Amino acid sequence: MSQPLSNRIKNMATSATLAMAAKARELRAEGKDIIGLSLGEPDFNTPDFIKGAAIQAINEDYNSYTPVDGYVELKEAVITKFKRDNNLTYTLPQIVVSTGAKQSLYNVAQVMLNDGDEVILPCPYWVSYSDIVKVAGGVPVEVKTAITTDFKMTADQLEAAITPKTKMLWFSSPCNPSGSLYSHEELEALATVLKKHPNIYVVSDEIYEHINYTGKPHASMAGVDGMFERTVTINGVSKAFAMTGWRIGYIGAPDWIARACNKIQGQITSGANCIAQRAVITALNADASVVDYMIDEFKERRDMILESLNSIEGFKTNTPEGAFYVFPDISYFFGKTVKGKTINNATDFSLFLLEEALVATVTGEAFGNPDCIRISYAASQEQIKEAIRRIKEALA
Ligand code: PMP
Ligand code: GLU
Numbered sequence: 001m002s003q004p005l006s007n008r009i010k011n012m013a014t015s016a017t018l019a020m021a022a023k024a025r026e027l028r029a030e031g032k033d034i035i036g037l038s039l040g041e042p043d044f045n046t047p048d049f050i051k052g053a054a055i056q057a058i059n060e061d062y063n064s065y066t067p068v069d070g071y072v073e074l075k076e077a078v079i080t081k082f083k084r085d086n087n088l089t090y091t092l093p094q095i096v097v098s099t100g101a102k103q104s105l106y107n108v109a110q111v112m113l114n115d116g117d118e119v120i121l122p123c124p125y126w127v128s129y130s131d132i133v134k135v136a137g138g139v140p141v142e143v144k145t146a147i148t149t150d151f152k153m154t155a156d157q158l159e160a161a162i163t164p165k166t167k168m169l170w171f172s173s174p175c176n177p178s179g180s181l182y183s184h185e186e187l188e189a190l191a192t193v194l195k196k197h198p199n200i201y202v203v204s205d206e207i208y209e210h211i212n213y214t215g216k217p218h219a220s221m222a223g224v225d226g227m228f229e230r231t232v233t234i235n236g237v238s239k240a241f242a243m244t245g246w247r248i249g250y251i252g253a254p255d256w257i258a259r260a261c262n263k264i265q266g267q268i269t270s271g272a273n274c275i276a277q278r279a280v281i282t283a284l285n286a287d288a289s290v291v292d293y294m295i296d297e298f299k300e301r302r303d304m305i306l307e308s309l310n311s312i313e314g315f316k317t318n319t320p321e322g323a324f325y326v327f328p329d330i331s332y333f334f335g336k337t338v339k340g341k342t343i344n345n346a347t348d349f350s351l352f353l354l355e356e357a358l359v360a361t362v363t364g365e366a367f368g369n370p371d372c373i374r375i376s377y378a379a380s381q382e383q384i385k386e387a388i389r390r391i392k393e394a395l396a
Contacts, residue, residue, distance in 0.1 A: 012131050016366030020350075024360040035387040037375045038360040040176055040325065042242040044294050050241060050283045057278035066271035069262045070097025070250070074277050077284040078250050081235075085209070085288060086220045088233065090252040096261045097280075099272045101207050101236035101249030102128060104261070105170075108203055108232050108251065109136035111260035117167035122153035123368035124327060126176045126205065130368070138167070142368050147318050147329050151178035151369075155189040162197055169194070172205035173219070174212060177367045177374040178327045179302075179320020181212060184219040191224045201257075202231045207249070208323040210240040210288050213299045222252065229254055239323075240291055241283045246276040298324050301377040301384060308388040309375075312395065324378045327364065331371040338395060346370050357390040 020038035027034045069075065075095040082088040098104045105128070113119070115137035121129055122143045130140040143161045145151045158169070169190075173182040182190075194200055204221035212218055222231040236249030251261065271277070305326055309315045314332035333343045339356055343349050347363040350373050354360055364372035377384055 008135060012135060013366075015128060015131075016362055017127050020354075020360050020362050023354070027354075027358075032358055034354070034358050034360055035379065035383050035390070036360045037377065037379055037384070037387055038362050040239070040323075040376050040378060041244045042239060042294060042324070042378050043380065044242040046241060046243050046246070047283075047290060049286065049290075050243070050279050053282035054275050054279035057275050062274045062278055064274065066274050066277055068266040068271050069095065069258070070271060071274075071277050071281070074281050074284075077281045078252070081284045082233070082252050086206075086218065086223060086233075088220060088222050088228070088252060091255075093255045094252055094258050095250060096253070096258050096265065097248065097250045097272055097277060098261075098265060099249070099269055100238065100247045101205065101234050102132075103265075103269065103272075104234050104236070104249045104251045105129070105203065105205070106132050106136075107261040107264050108234075108253075108257065109133055109138060110264050111257065112136075112201060113138040113167060116165060118163060118165040120158065120161050120166060120169045121368065122151075122157075122171050124151060124175070124177050124364060124372065124374075125170070125368055126172050127362075127366045129170050133170070139165070141166070144369075147316060147327075147372075150180045150318050150321075151175065151327065152180050152182060152186065153190070155193050158190055159193045162193070162200070166197065166200050168201045168203060170203040170205070172208070174208035174320075174322025176208065176323055177325045177362070177364070177372075178318075179323045179325050180318075181214060181321045182219060183216070184224070187219050187221050187224050187227075191221070191227050194230070195226055198230075200230070202227065203234060204231050205234040207234065207236050207239050209235065210291060211295055211298060211324060212322040213295070213302065214321050232257055237280050237283055240288065242291075242294065243276075243280075243283070246273070246279065248272055248276050248280045298377065301379075301381060302326070304381060305375065305377045305384055305388070308385070312388075312392055314395070324376055326375050326377065327367075327369070327372045328375070329371050330373055333395075346373050349373060353391060353394065357387070357394040359387045359390055 113136040232253040316329040
């Protein structure tokens with residue numbers, strides 16, 4: 001029987017992060033002892049004070065549809081958070097709460113892009129950006145960066161990528177998958193270029209802002225002079241509060257963009273889950289230092305995994321300053337045959353690790369960089385140690 005799906009879905013790639021997580025789950029169900037270092041998901045539990053707020057919301061009978069853009073108390077908590085953590089002053093009509101930052105990104109693409117509009121994506125970029133852009137009719141324009149410059153795009157590279165069709169720049173800092181952070185000065189340099197092109201808008205995805213090992217304050221593009229009116233700041237609770245399954249993300253944006261996101265959300269999903277929203281009010285009103293214990297642990301793991309990877313011949317790393325990923329260059333292995341398997345690219349290498357070391361990682365190709373793989377260290381130190389031992393053994 002023919003399966004006449006739309007071209008839209010036929011042309012869309014499957015999320016490589018979720019596909020790898022599903023594959024790992026499948027192999028585990030078959031009895032294989034897979035160590036999952038593929039998914040960007042904190043391995044901590046949601047803090048008790050947040051769970052308590054959800055239980056209270058259930059008992060207080062929060063059952064109904066919420067306002068499409070979120071409860072007013074939640075939008076106020078988002079405003080408080082933006083002021084407290086980022087010194088950004090948003091007002092209620094500039095905030096939209098969604099079912100995860102992923103939906104926030106989708107909304108922005110849908111309301112901002114027309115067919116053929118170009119979106120600059122510094123590589124490596126988060127796996128879903130290019131398909132979210134493409135499904136909205138946009139054209140991703142990849143800007144290659146190098147491990148030697150911590151995978152960051154320079155002002156000159158940005159300038160060279162701009163064409164009359166450029167509509168937006170999308171990036172994450174701290175970056176998934178490289179863990180790189182843009183400093184305020186580096187953002188200013190990019191903004192200097194953007195100011196010559198007043199029709200270009202920016203998506204600044206700051207979902208990893210609290211997972212920052214530098215001790216320096218997080219830098220927001222909307223906080224750079226002249227950028228507030230042109231920037232959509234994306235954030236959410238999945239990473240900082242270990243709430244991936246609760247599905248709450250949000251934006252701070254110019255009113256007209258927020259209004260449009262509210263409009264599309266009203267037709268597509270309505271407001272986000274009511275219980276999760278009540279819990280997030282409590283999460284965001286707390287000082288971010290309540291999750292410092294997670295950040296300290298992630299930092300220890302980062303140091304440990306970097307040291308171990310650097311002891312394996314063929315792994316080239318830089319030092320990620322945030323998020324919970326390392327993005328080593330493994331192109332040394334291309335063209336080599338190990339255990340009878342020829343490795344020609346990062347996808348082959350990631351599959352080799354899955355099959356021969358029983359360690360799940362994600363190919364860099366999914367992030368626009370075919371020389372690297374992404375390893376998530378959102379796993380226990382024992383699991384990471386064992387994974388490294390297995391990788392060494394498989395490659396020996
Ligand atoms: N942006 C980045 C950079 C991410 O890594 C993720 C992954 N969770 C998201 C957005 C989406 O997050 P959420 O769980 O809030 O949809
Ligand atoms: N953002 C996480 C990751 O990159 C979760 C998976 C996803 O949403 O794609 O692994």
